[in-house]
Amino acid sequence: MGTGGTATLGPMFDSPRPAVVVALPGTGSDAHFARRAFGPASAAAGLDFVAVDPDPDAVIESYRTALDDAAVRGPVLAAGISLGAAVAVEWAAGRDPADISGIVAALPAWTGPDTADCPATLSAAATAAQLRAEGLEPVLARMRASSPTWLADALTRSWRSQWPGLPGALEEAAQYKWPEPALLDALAVPLAVVAAADDPVHPAIVGREWARRAPRSALAEVTLAELGADPAVLGRLALRHLG
Known part of the structure; x- marks a missing residue:
């Protein structure tokens, strides 16, 4: 609709x-x-x-x-x-x-x-783990390559503004x-x-x-x-x- x-x-x-x-x-x-x-x-x-x-x-x-x-x-x-x-x-x-x-x-x-099968929970947890393992910029680059431009631009801005606290924020969301x-x-x-x-x-x-x-x-x-x-x-x- x-x-x-x-x-x-x-x-x-x-x-x-x-x-x-x-x-x-x-x-x-x-x-x-x-x-x-x-x-x-x-x-x-x-x-x-x-x-x-x-x-x-x-x-x-x-x-x-x-x-x-x-x-x-x-x-x-x-x-x-x-x-x-x-x-x-x-x-x-x-x-x-x-x-x-x-x-x-x-x-x-x-x-x-x-929330074992919740796509949003699984995505948040996986992204948090990647950020902790690799840092912000490599994960941002992969996100931008796989996302629509409007979403990639919005998340690039917000992820950078929340770094270095972003992994913890995503983990909190994944546990919600x-x-x-x-x-x-x-x-x-x-x-x-x-x-x-x-x-x-x-x-x-x-x-x-x-x-x-x-x-x-x-x-x-x-x-x-x-x-x-x-x-x-x-x-x-x-x-x-x-x-």
């Missing part, structure tokens, strides 16, 4: 207007990409916006701290990509629903704590236990899921499961080509119901 009329997003279920949108990057990514993904749609909706740069020495905690800090201002719309989406869901599940306007889960990678099905089943706040129909690392079937399980959910799908051409498609699809 592409962007041309294929999204199934609707109104945000009478949730409070966000005081701030907090954008959380995926594994190995950075605030720059999260800003490109969600900043334009937030600006168009007149919403305050914060993109979080992960602390490579404490990725998950840095995301949770940013969300806690933002909640002081009022209801948060937590917009995460991949790992950031999972952290957003788990953070929201432990908060008073009044603190949360909604969640955007872009490219969720897995469901449940058993993704949200349990029961957590999604009981999620009290609106969840907008954006899946990539052709992404082997973030299988679309996972995004569809998250949307099916969450009681107040909506689903849209893109292709990797659409995402690469314009990362802001994630924000447009997920936030357009804020009108």
